[in-house]
Amino acid sequence: MNLRRPRWIWLALALGGVAAVGLAQAAWDDYLLSIVNFVGIYAILAVSLNLTNGFAGLFSLGHPGFMAIGGYVTAILTLPASRKAMFLALPGWLAGIELPFLPALLAGGAAATLTAFLLGLSVLRLSGHYLAVATMGFLIIVQVLIENWESVTRGPLGLNGLAALTDLWWVYGGLLAAVYVSWKVKFSSFGRSMLAMREDSLAAQCLGVNLFRTRVAALAIGAFFAGVAGGLWAHLVTAITPGTFSLIMAFNIVVMVVVGGTGSITGAVVAAVVFSAATEIFRPLEESFEAYGIAEILMALVLLVILIYRPSGLFGSREPAFLTAGPTHEPGNHPATAKGGQR
Amino acid sequence: MKRTLLGVLALAVFFLGTGTPWAADATIKLGALYNLTGGMSSIDAPALNGAKLQAKLINEKGGVLGKKLEVIGIDTKTDQKAAATGAQKALSEGVIAGLGYGDTTYVMAAAPLFQKKGLPFVTSGATHPELPKWVGDYMFMVPFGDDDQSFAIADFTVKKLNARNVAVWTDNSMDFTKALSKFYMARIKELGGTVVLEDFFKMGDKDFSAQIARLKAASPKADAVFVSAIPNEAGLSVKQIREAGLTLPIVSGDGFDTELVTTVPGPKLANAVYFSTHTYREDNRPEVVAFVKAYEKEYKKPPENAFAALGFDAVGLIADGLKRAGKVDGKALRDALAATKGYKAVTGEITYSRPSMVPAKGVSIISVMNGKYKVEEVWMPKP
Numbered sequence: 146m147n148l149r150r151p152r153w154i155w156l157a158l159a160l161g162g163v164a165a166v167g168l169a170q171a172a173w174d175d176y177l178l179s180i181v182n183f184v185g186i187y188a189i190l191a192v193s194l195n196l197t198n199g200f201a202g203l204f205s206l207g208h209p210g211f212m213a214i215g216g217y218v219t220a221i222l223t224l225p226a227s228r229k230a231m232f233l234a235l236p237g238w239l240a241g242i243e244l245p246f247l248p249a250l251l252a253g254g255a256a257a258t259l260t261a262f263l264l265g266l267s268v269l270r271l272s273g274h275y276l277a278v279a280t281m282g283f284l285i286i287v288q289v290l291i292e293n294w295e296s297v298t299r300g301p302l303g304l305n306g307l308a309a310l311t312d313l314w315w316v317y318g319g320l321l322a323a324v325y326v327s328w329k330v331k332f333s334s335f336g337r338s339m340l341a342m343r344e345d346s347l348a349a350q351c352l353g354v355n356l357f358r359t360r361v362a363a364l365a366i367g368a369f370f371a372g373v374a375g376g377l378w379a380h381l382v383t384a385i386t387p388g389t390f391s392l393i394m395a396f397n398i399v400v401m402v403v404v405g406g407t408g409s410i411t412g413a414v415v416a417a418v419v420f421s422a423a424t425e426i427f428r429p430l431e432e433s434f435e436a437y438g439i440a441e442i443l444m445a446l447v448l449l450v451i452l453i454y455r456p457s458g459l460f461g462s463r464e465p466a467f468l469t470a471g472p473t474h475e476p477g478n479h480p481a482t483a484k485g486g487q488r
Numbered sequence: 489m490k491r492t493l494l495g496v497l498a499l500a501v502f503f504l505g506t507g508t509p510w511a512a513d514a515t516i517k518l519g520a521l522y523n524l525t526g527g528m529s530s531i532d533a534p535a536l537n538g539a540k541l542q543a544k545l546i547n548e549k550g551g552v553l554g555k556k557l558e559v560i561g562i563d564t565k566t567d568q569k570a571a572a573t574g575a576q577k578a579l580s581e582g583v584i585a586g587l588g589y590g591d592t593t594y595v596m597a598a599a600p601l602f603q604k605k606g607l608p609f610v611t612s613g614a615t616h617p618e619l620p621k622w623v624g625d626y627m628f629m630v631p632f633g634d635d636d637q638s639f640a641i642a643d644f645t646v647k648k649l650n651a652r653n654v655a656v657w658t659d660n661s662m663d664f665t666k667a668l669s670k671f672y673m674a675r676i677k678e679l680g681g682t683v684v685l686e687d688f689f690k691m692g693d694k695d696f697s698a699q700i701a702r703l704k705a706a707s708p709k710a711d712a713v714f715v716s717a718i719p720n721e722a723g724l725s726v727k728q729i730r731e732a733g734l735t736l737p738i739v740s741g742d743g744f745d746t747e748l749v750t751t752v753p754g755p756k757l758a759n760a761v762y763f764s765t766h767t768y769r770e771d772n773r774p775e776v777v778a779f780v781k782a783y784e785k786e787y788k789k790p791p792e793n794a795f796a797a798l799g800f801d802a803v804g805l806i807a808d809g810l811k812r813a814g815k816v817d818g819k820a821l822r823d824a825l826a827a828t829k830g831y832k833a834v835t836g837e838i839t840y841s842r843p844s845m846v847p848a849k850g851v852s853i854i855s856v857m858n859g860k861y862k863v864e865e866v867w868m869p870k871p
Contacts, residue, residue, distance in 0.1 A: 175601075176580035179573045292661060302663035305596040306622055309604075382572045384596040389568050424565070425573065437524040437563040 154468060159321060166317045178313060182381050184421045185316035186374050191401040191417040192323045192410055193370030198399065199408035199462075200336060201363035202343030204273065207264070207280035208371050208398050209390035210287040214260055215253035215372025216379040216390075217291065220304050222249035223380070228306065234296035246310045250319075250376040257372025258365045265361035272346075284395060291387040303386030304379075311381040319377055320414075323370045327410045330366070332469075339363055340408070340462075404451050406458030411465055416458075420444065515558040516551075516816055518543070518806060519578025520799075521588035521598050526566025530719070531590040534792040535612050535799030536561050539587060541786050542803035552810045559803060564594060571597035579605055584816050587802040590795050592616040592663060599623045607818040608809075608825055612802040613795045615742075616667065620845035626818075628825050630802045630838065631766060632869070633846040634664065637741045638671035640851035640867035641714070641764040646679045648853075648864070649737050649762070651711035655685040655703050657725070658716045662691060665716040668741045672714055684710050693721060696728045703734065712736055718743040723752030730757035737762060745769060745794050745854075755859025762864070766794040767836040767852040770863050779834045794835065801833035 169181060194208050221229070222244045229240050244252070268279040291298045298304070330336040338359055341349040350356055379385040401420050405412025427440035451459070520539050522532035536559075543557040551557060562578060564570040571589075575598035578586055586602045589595045590613030602609040603624040610628045611619065617633030645651050654676055659665035673683050685706040687699045703713060715725050715738055722744045729738060730753055737760045744763035768776060779800055783791045791797060808831050810816065813824035826845075831838045836849040850866040 174576075174580045176573065176576035179576040183569055183573060300663060300666065301661060302592065302616075303596075306600070378569075382568050382597050383600055384568065384593075386568060386593050388593065424570070425577075428562075428577070431563060432561065435561070437561075441525070441565075 162317060162321070166313050170313050179381070180422060180425050182311065182313060182316050182377075184418050185313070185320050186377050186381070187398070187401065187421040188414045188417040189316075189319050189323045189370055189374040189377070190398050191405065191413040192320070192327050193367045193374070194398050195402050195405070195408065195410060195413040196327050196330065196370075197363050197367035198402050199406075199413070200331060200339040200343065201360060202339075202407075203269070203360060203363060204277045205280045205364065205367070206277055206392065206395040206399065207283040207287075208367070209392075209394045210280075210284040211257040211261060211368040211371035212375035212378065212394075213287050213291060213385075213387065213390035214375065215250075215257040216375030216385050217253075217298060217304070218256040218372070219246075219249045219253035219376030220307050220379045220385050221297070222252055223308060223310065224304065232299055232304065246315070246380070250315075250373050253376040254369040254372040257368040257375070261365040261368030262361060265364045269357065269360045269364065281392065281395070284390070284392060288387050288390065298387070301387060303384060303388075305384035307380055307383045307385070309380060309383050311377045316377055316381075319370070319373050323373075324410060324414070326366065326370075331408075331410065331464075335359075335362075343408075400448060404448065404458055406460035406462060408462035409458065409460035409464060411468065412458055412460030415460075423447075515556045516553070516810065517558045517560055517581060517583040518803065519575070519581070519583035519586040519588075520559050520561045521564055521571060521574050521578065521586060521594070522561065522799075523566040523589070523591075523594065524561070524563040528566045528591060528594070531613065531793070531795050532588075534796035535588070535590060535802075537787055538783070538791070538796040538799030538801075539612070539803045541783060542800045542807070544786070545782060546803070546807050552807050553814070553816065555816075557803070557807060564598075566594075568594065568597040572601070574598065575601040579607070583607070584810075584818065585610060585806050585821060587612055587799075587806065589614050590798075592619060595619060596622065599627050602626060605818070606822075608806070608822045610802045610806055610825070612798040615664065617844060617846050625826070625845075626822050627845070628805070628840070629846055630798050630805060630833070631835065631847075632849045632851055633844070634667045634741070635671045636846070636849070636869045637764045637851050638668050639675045639869070640853060641739050641741060641762065642672050642675035642679065643867065644762060644764070644853050644864070645712050645714070645737075645739050646676065646681050649712055649739075651737065652681045653684045653708050653711050654681060654739075655687065655706055655710035655713040656683055656716070657687045657689060657699060657713060659691055659718065659721060660688045662718065665718065665743065668743075669714070669716040672716070672741075682708075684708055689717075689721065689725075691718065691721065694724065696725050697732075700729060700732045700734070703729075704732070710736060713738055715740050716743070719746040719748050722746060723748030726761055727753035727757055730759065735760065739763065742766060742794065749856060750859040750861075758856050758859045761856040762853060763856075764851045764853055764867065766798065767850045767866055768794045768797045768834060769852065769854060770861050771852070775832055775834045797834040801835055801838070804833060805831060805838060 197203050197205050226241055226243050264283055271279055292301050338354040342354055342359055346356055401416040402413055405416035423444050424440045431437050431439055520536055522536045523529055524533050540559050543559045547556045562574040564574040571594045585607055586609040589611050592614045595611050595614045599609040600623055603626045608626045612630050615631050615634045617635045620627045656669050656673055658669040687702055726738055726749055740763040742765040745765040750758040809821050809824040813820040826840055829839050838847045842848055848869045850868050852866055853864045855862050855864045
């Protein structure tokens, strides 16, 4: 495989991104920045769910659950000790901890990964619809737990007055890491075994793929970035409540993965950008005609049209050719695997 | 691929285009953040109607400081993310103050951004008594706090209904209902009463038979039941308690301030229900009468609930503050708002005399007998 070309493009893209972030931070007002930040967080979520749902074919609706865990862990760790004492009744060792943003984010991601690992041990024997229902159950358990564990989470009211630590640099860094890891996984033997497992688990097993380990890994890696995204989210909104991490959010992220093309990293990013920016684009329309809610209706129409005319999503399982070494090295281009995107 | 690139480019151009704020200072802009779609819309949509009506009436009389008021309605979709970006949008359009929301969750996503910019945020309907403490000195509340409404109905339960043993039902999925029960039980105990039973349900529950069975079996017998619920469960719980043959008084807070309390059980069963709420329903002060008349004229329907009146008051309060400030400036407006004294709002007089900055407003106790609402008394908090 000729790796030279993509490396150049990657470097150029990453540097271009850094320049764009710097420019945006300097020139744009807070409204635009907040939109771009949310778009970036949704892109992290879509890319990480794409790893679980897209590569490994594990239809998970539990993504917001991991996000909530990461978000709460990050928020509690960064909260100043004085505020902790005011709001919460934490155990002694936790009440005194006050971490900077980066370790707190990583701890949030780690907590989500650990949860995913434990969840995976029990539910990853299931597949298809059964797995979807089981992960949905997980999401509901997380929500109910947060609503009722008042000494740590402050119940339905959630935590507020968090420091506004998230800016475009953090979001961009998170997205870059998520895309990088996804890319490395997709174009490695490990990623190939995930894709093989998605297409035909029996055949993959015959070829020596350890199904269970691969599945747990796919869920756990996806959960890590969901946890980080949750931490970024909490410190962008400066408040975190259990109601945010709902089934509706789970569906929104799944829609992004499906529209982008199940298994396509580029597709996940593009769909996340389109879908999370769309409501803001239609806002002037809503406000001048007082037709509130029209954005949702139009986006639903767009979704239907895409699913009718591009049933395998915008990109299928592929990445655009200019990012990859050559078309033949694309797992998704092979006729036998191309149908994968149509699920 | 080319098309996608073009699309992305078009998006970028669009963003740049919206980035330039149009600097027209002909009007005084207020950012009204409300959840006009989604679960909160039945509470927030009437509030925005009220707010726009107030602005229109003020503008018909010549506006404020020689300028017209412009209420920019922003839909935040019952979503905290949309609340945060909505607030940023309002700020980028050069508003002088923000207003909005009937629930604390969304205020906490939006108001801190106004605080940071040094512009006041006035909530029309969020009732958590610690809101101003959490957000800061640019946060103002139009309604009373949850503690006041709970204390009012607790006093009424013990002193007027002579109920000493009470049962408490709480919707444990919402912060508002949990807080209400907490303050109610504390006051009941303070007044020498006993909570004989604590029971729970969840928003969306349709069947209360288990709670009713436990209520019947409570020992000592409950003299009254406090149902901490929002409108949907309010109507259903009254209906099912009465259908089970229980005649004890049902008491609650402003979550019961809805037609559903009489329409769901029907006039025969809607009996001996008492709730504390904003002084507005069945009230005949001139402000209230004028508001209802104007609202009916503008929207061809009576005000849906007290939140319409609260939205109306939020704009009125800001306009009053602007007049006293004498200039369009965030700091001056904040100082003027903080000094508000005896502003005659539709939902009662507003004065910020307490250190908590929660207005010491009157709380109406309303009774429902045979499907008819009647104001029993107006409870006044300690100033």
